[in-house]
Structure formats: structure tokens, C-alpha cells
Amino acid sequence: MHPIFDPLLVLILLLNLFVLGSSRLRSVIGASALQGVALGMLTMTAHGELTLDVVLVALAAVAIKGIVIPRLLHKAMRDVAIEREVEPLIGFIPSLLAGALGTALAVIFSETLPLLPAHKGSLILPSSFATVLTGFIILTTRRKAITQVVGYLILENGIFIMGLALLDAMPFLVEVGVLLDLFVAIFVMGIIINHISREFRSTDVARLSSLKEE
């Protein structure tokens, strides 16, 4: 394993906590973009040898997660003129604590599973679980549609890390298919956010509450 592999994972874990504690949308999106770039670098360092497939997946990850999607989100943010996530369902400090607790639980959980020799003592699986958990916390506790999309993106990043552990088993086509689907999903979500802001003059999903049982 490459010497900067684990430091990159630590960076990803720190970015998780940063996203959980930040209220400014610009920096939340920026952190998710940085995470995307880190994922691309991880892909390059996950293997001893660089094959064409690995390089292509890494480039696609950086392009989609690090550049295209953050730009889409920035554009959506400007179009709907909002800068801050206000009034999350649970505050920023409690979500930070939940994130830290989740990271600890992720480490414990991955200890209980039988690991491949290459992954013993590595942070790869704990960071995957912790990142998925962070995505969940953001998805369920934030009220702005854009922040929820960032939550979904971080959830997918966590799954991507797990995918790196299986880079040999997962065929190239599937990796690219997954990335492409993610891109289209976020693109469609972007369109819907645009419609939401036009209809409701807000992207607060708390306003999306007319459909419920009476």
C-alpha cells in the first residue's frame, strides 16, 4: 500500500467532520469537492501498478465528484441565492459529536468483520463506513435541498471507498456505470431543486410538507 494512502483517508474523515460542523453552503460544497479529488488520488494509490482502467476510474472520479458536480451545486446555490444552512434539525455541535461517535463505531464494526490481510490495520473499511454514516446524518438532519444532495454525495463517496477495496473484483464497466449514474442522479436532482426554488421561493424542504396523512 502506498505511503500516502492512509493519510488521504484521514483527510477524508476530517472533511466529513468539517461538513458536519459547517453552516456555510459554499464551504460544504467545497469540502465535498475536495473529498472527490482525494478519492481520485486514493484510486491511483490503492494499487501497486497503474493500469489504464485504474487511471480512467480515478480521472472519472476526480472529474465527476471533484469538478462537475460541485460546479452544478455552486450554480444551483447561486440560482436560488442561498448561502447558509440555517436551523438544521439538530445543531452543528451535536451533529459533529454524532459524526465522531459514528466514526468510532465504524472502527469497532469493521473490527468485528473478517478482513482481507491487505486491509488489516488499514483505515479503508472504517473510513468507508464512517463516510456512509456521515452522509446519512447530513441527509436526515439538514433542511436545505442542496445540503441533502451533498449528503447523498458523501454517502456515495463512502461507498466508493468500499469499492476501492474491491478494485480487482469490480469490472471497469461497472465502476464507470456507477459514476455515470451518480452524475445523472445529481443532475436530475439539480433540475428538481431549480423547480422547487421557483415554485416555493425557497429550497427549504420543510416547505415540502403538503403531502401527508391527515
Add this chain to the structure above:
Amino acid sequence: MLILVVVVPIAMGLAALAVPSARYRPWLVPAGGVLHASLAVVILTTDLGQPMFASWLAIGALGRVLLGFVSAQFLVCSFYAPGYLALRPERSNRMFCAALLVLLGTMTLVVVSHHLGLMWVAVETSTLATAPLIYFNQNPRSLEATWKYLLIGSVGIALALFGSLFLAYAAVHAGLDSSLLFEDLVRDAPRLSKPWLHSAFVVLVVGYGTKIGLAPMHTWKPDAYGEAPGLVGALLAGGLTSCAFCALLRFVQICYAAGDGALARQLLLALGLVSMAVAAVFMARQRDYKRMLAYSSVEHMGIIAFGIGIGGLGTFGALLHLVNNGFAKGVMFLTAGNIHRAFGSKTTDGVSGAIRRVPASGGLFLAGFLAVTASPPFGLFLSELTILKAAFAGGHYWPAGVFVALLAIVFLGMASTVLGVVQGTPPAAASGRYRESVLVVAPPVVFLGLVLVLGLYVPDWLHRALVDAAAFVETAAAGGLRP
């Protein structure tokens, strides 16, 4: 051949984007349905459905049942599209027609893909193709429904991917040179790493369970089915959720092959009963008849999960129920769409006397209600009875008792809403210009006919296909089942 049945509908969907005439474009949908059905018949009756692309695409016993069902269900629904869209000239139908055909292609891909990753991509794409269908009415309510559907659905499918990776890890950990083809996973199942396999199955049940709409992951369903056009509801509740079940059954099969069938069965049995209970609670005093149908879908997905949880004859009954439910949902959603058009309201506050205002749709809605609540002689009676028989034979007395009680509660809850819609005198506000055309009445009539025929007698070839599929899911451990 297998690639054609996937690519042809998608290509027609893209062609629909290019057709300039809004009047003739909807006819591409039934054309796609007919073409798809012809291809499906060729695949099912000849040996042209050979595995392709290193077995990434293949059709086994389970796929045969699902391919035939999805194709037939879409074919009947597709003839509703031109009639319905002619009533909505104010809405652009370009995206709608394209998305319907792409949905057909991706549903087919879910059924015929035998690779873990490819199947996931297919399920995800089918979700994305559905978003424009739910957003057809382009009002704040449909916007809300689409957002919830997209977000909850995407997270569910993300979890399904996570679970798939767990399963891949189980294979890699066991030192298997795994291709991630289902055939290989089933063959090697006894050697998979157990802790990873168990975690994988739980995550996969939550992930694909979201797509199926099993409680408590069902929350997108009432909103999406409530706001989408009836045609979309019929295709989602009949076709798409069944495809998601097909995906889940692939993993049930792996569990069986690994000797862990009991774990899979217990989990599905519990989720099935929870889904039926949640549906029963929310169907009582439900005034919105389209949301009522959504909960009915939750209930029936619960029944199918229950049947698979019983196993053996129960799995056969569950597969038969999947077919019956898909056709019965066609009757309900399509006629509910007609009633919605005629009255301009989808709650019992604004709708009454449907049988006078729109006699055909009102009558079919009532008959469909009897079919959906498993009254004899409809097919759902037969399939639910089969599941129940299997439950008693397997000694599951308590679950079987709860099952029957919940069915009765659902019947009562649904009856009050349906009778409120059908009986009485139509409100004065409902005397608009809407008249039932042949195109919007014939498809539900055909669906009702199918459910009735399946109740009176299950043709030999279908019976054999279902038995084969149930055996395929459960006894793969015996080995030698490579198609």
C-alpha cells in the same frame, strides 16, 4: 436476442424525443409495447435467448417469469397512454413518452442481467427514468412527490450498492476468483465469508426493500403514487416494484445456496407482516383513493415478502401473487386515473357516485377492489390461499393468524373508501366534459379479465414456469443449475 429486448425500447424512447407531433408521439408507446412483447415471446418460446456478453445477460427460470410478466403488463398499460395523453393536450408529452419506453428497457435489463454490478446500474437507471413520469403534472405537489421519490429512492439504491460490495467482499475474502456473475456467486455460495454475507443481505434488504416499498422504507410510495398519473402508478406498482423484487430474490437465492435460507426467510417474513400492518393502519379512513392504492401496494409487497419468508409452496404462491398483483394494480390505478379525470378530485370529499358519472370505470374500480382484496374467484384469492396453506403446513400458526387478521382489516378499510367513491350521487361540480373513451377503458378490462382467468385456472405452462422459478430460487444449493 437478449440485448435487443433491452435496447429496442430504449432506442424507441430516444426516438420519441425526436418525433415532432404531440398527437402521434404517444402511439410510439404501444408500438414499443407490441415490439417488446413479440421479442419476449420469441425469447421465451425458442432457444434464441442465449446468454450474451460472457453471461452478463442471461435468462434463467426466475427471469423467464419476470420477463413475460413485465412485458405483458407494460403491453396492456401502453394502450392506455395515447387515450390518456389525448385528454391532457396542455402538457408536453415528449419527456413522458420517452421516459415510459426507457423505463421498459431498464426494467427488462434488471430482469435479464446476471451480473451483480450491471443489475444495480439497471435498477438505478430505472429510478431515474421514473422521475419525469412522476413530475408529469408539474405542480407543487408533484414536485414534492418527485423530490421525495428521488432522494429516498437514490439513498435506498446507494445502500443496495453498498450491500452488493459487501457481497463482493465476501467472495474476495473467501479467496474466490469471483466474476460477480450470479451463477458463480450461487455456485460458490457455501464458501462465501459468512459475516460478510449476512451483513450484505441485511443491507441489501434495506436497499432494494426501499425500491420495493416494504415498510418502514415505503414512505415515498403514497406521495409518488398519489401525485403521478394513474398510468405511472400502474407501471410502478405492477412492473417496477416487481423488478426490484426480482433483484432481491437473486440475493435470497444466494442465501439459500449458502445454507442461510433461514436468515433470509425470517427477515422477509417479519418485514412482510410489518408492511401489511402499516398498510392496514393507513388505509383505515383514507380519504384519498390514490394514496389508498399506494398503501395497497405496500400491503401486497408485504404479502409477497411473507410468502417468500414461508418458503417452499409459499415462494410459488408469492410469485403467482406477484403476477396477479401486477394485473390487479393495473385495473385499480388506470380506473382511478379515469375517475380522477372525471371528477377533478382524488379524495372522497369531491368524488361520489362514480358508477353513475363514469359507469365503466366506476364498475371496474369496484370489481378491481374485490380482486385486489382477494375475493374469489379472482386470481389473488388463489395466490393468497396458497401462501396461507404453505404457512399452516410449515407450522407458522401465529404469523398465519396475523396474516389473515391483517387481510380482513385491510378489506374493511379499503371498502369504506372504495364504496364512498363508487356509490351515491355525483356532486354537481363533476359534470365536466370528460367522457370515457375505448382507449382508457379497454386496458383495465383486459387486466380484470387476466386476473379473473388466473383465478379460475392457471395454465400449465405458467404453472410450470412458476414452479421452476420457485425451485430455482430455493434449491440452487443442489448445484448444477447453470442455465
